Amino acid sequence: MIDDELLNSLSSQKLIDSGKVAFDNLLAVPSANLSGTVPREIGELVALQSLYLGVNALSVTIPLELGYISSLSNVELSGNMFTGPVPVSIWNLCENLVSLRLHGNSLSGHNSFSGDFSEFVARFSGLKELNLGDNKLSSTIPGSLSALHLEKLNISYYSFSGVLPNFGQPKFGVEAFEGNGPELCGLPLRPCNGNSGxxxxxxxxxxxxxxxxxxxxxxxxxxxxxxxxxxxxxxxxxxxxxxxxxxxxxxxxxxx
CATH class of the missing domain: 1.20.5 (Single alpha-helices involved in coiled-coils or other helix-helix interfaces)
Known part of the structure; x- marks a missing residue:
């Protein structure tokens, strides 16, 4: 269970297990058939900078305590079976977060985050990669998203509607937005009715x-x-x- 793995990492400076490594500032346990929940004690890893738990079978919700690790710059939780809303506390990472990957792009799992797309995402001034594809976020995409200096973006296969933010130049292709509701429009998707784009x-x-x-x-x-x-x-x-x-x-x- 993931609980034991992570609890061990709390009391040990280094954990090496079949090539899966955890240091004070790095916890990387991808593709390890981990199941269960992420324990709340993860918030005690105050020096953690990178968290890689992708392509496992982790479930239930992401613990609120994850957002208390203000030093985090890379979060990879894709390919699991998390459900429910993204914890509000994750927006506390806005100062240092560079990469946030919560997409469900693996056969071994499927993220099912739900809720509205938070306007707080615009506070991630240093964010370069945002991958939330294949989840259940809804409502409209906030225009403030275009204020970020994103290099990679994936918000495909949701239930978004409305007009896409204007990113200024053809920065992202159709694949970044495909699979949403038919009401979603604007470049690079179809033109909006009565809207010049x-x-x-x-x-x-x-x-x-x-x-x-x-x-x-x-x-x-x-x-x-x-x-x-x-x-x-x-x-x-x-x-x-x-x-x-x-x-x-x-x-x-x-x-x-």
Whole structure:
């Protein structure tokens, strides 16, 4: 059972078991047919930086105490049978967390985390990899996700809906979002009905450009008609002067 393995690691600086190694700052026991629950005592590993327990048969929920290990930078719990919501305490890792992998991509297990996609994920300023694929998170994907400097992202096979955040450039492919609800739209997926897919900044730029173009066109038209009117007035003045000159010349002829 995983409880015994982890409890042993709490009282020993180093545990070597069939190539599975645990140091003060690293606990790596992947693909070891571990079952049962992760004990709450894991929170006592205050120096732990990397936790690799992927591709096992761990179940029930992730202990709340995991979020008390503020030094954690890499968390790999994929390919297990965890259920229930992701513990709120995990967002306490926002200062140091670089990689969070909770996806269910193994035949030996299937994560079933449930609940809403928390806005707190935007607080993970140093996060480079977020893999939550093949779980049961729902609601919409917060726009704040685009503020992260992610290099790898997988939130496929959920029940997400709404408009995808604008990541600025084609950074992630369709595979990062596939398998969600048909209502999920936006690049790189299908365009949203009644939505151009443009960012608010791009839309504002287009509106400002159109307004500037309209002002320029109005100025040109005003200038054109003002010039035309001025030329018309000049022509009329010239014709009147010419007629007066003719009258003077004709009138002068009669006197002779």
């Amino acid at each position: 443009l960012s608010p900044g791009a839309i504002a730029g287009i509106v400002i450009g159109l307004m500037a173009g309209a002002v320029l066109l109005a100025s040109l038209l005003i200038g054109y008609f003002s010039g035309k009117k001025r030329r018309t007035n000049d022509n009329e003045t010239g014709e009147e002067d010419f007629e007066e000159l003719e009258d003077e010349e004709n009138g002068g002829g009669w006197w002779w």
